[in-house]
Amino acid sequence: MIAWAALESLGESEFNPHHALLKAVPCLALFFNALLRTPWFNESCSEPYWFQAFLSFSYMFHGAGDYMLANDEPYPDGARKGQAECSFCFAVGLASFLVGHLLNLLAFSSPGLDKAGGRIQTRSLPPLRFDLAVPCVLYTGSIVAVLFLIGPGANGTMLGDNLVMSIAVPIYAVTLGSCPWRAMARRGVFLDESGKLWAVVGVGYCFYAISDSCLSVARFSHNVAEPGRSIAVMTTYWTGQLLISVACDVKQPEASVLWPWIQSNDGGNGESNAKKRRSGSAREALLP
Secondary structure, eight states: HHHHHHTTTOOSSSOHHHHHHHHHHHHHHHHHHTTTTTTTTTTSSSSSSSHHHHHHHHHHHHHHHHHHHHHHHOOOOOOSOOOOOOOOOHHHHHHHHHHHHHHHHHHHHOEEBOOGOOTTTTTEOOOOOHHHHHHHHHHHHHHHHEEEEESSSTTTGGGGHHHHHHHHHHHHHHHHHHHHHHHHHTTTTTTOOOHHHHHHHHHHHHHHHHHHHHHIIIIEEEEEEEEHHHHHHHHHHHHHHHHHGGGGGTTGGGSSHHHHHHHTTTHHHHHHHHHHHHHHHHHHHHOO
């Protein structure tokens, strides 16, 4: 279904409502996949409820963003020589994706069961891990610099010619760049979460950032011919979305489709870690 959506979106020069809806369907499927893992539908899921809720509802906003960007008309001939277009559909789509990333960021930054001192019931925030923030900051800063400095606009790029986009795009870039940082910072920190799945989520957000970088450069800085643009954007986008979706399984890694592969490449440690988590949950249940 995802491959179909990507192929159907290649080379579209005119708006097609069926293709616009088609692009939103995969995110809708990921929304229901995440929703079914919440305590509302799965009694075996652990609390807090809002952790899974943030993850699931983020896909509603990503789906809305996909639909609005599919409604966004391509540049007319010669439009790239003028100012960056800020159509209603593009602005709403950008805002929808921003809200989706903010929901994920809230989930990634939420407290978890602390291993420190053997106090299993203690919840704490994930560490800041500025060493992981550095590459995210460098990449985000580089992309934003390219968007502002390179291009056919009067001030060096079309992004610099549009006040709204010159403010909105950096805010979006910082939010997006923070997501892989916060996901990787949770790796191996909390007792009831799989560190390896958090690493997968971080890699997924890196693919997502690459996809958005390609899209932004193609729109604001340098014209990229089709179908190369759509192939690069859609391939990295859906690879990232699928990898990010395993965040719903970090508290129950055995439910993830990637877990058997992780176990087979972990020398048996994955199974022992799962037993430790189950043992920790049992000890927690015995505490007053």
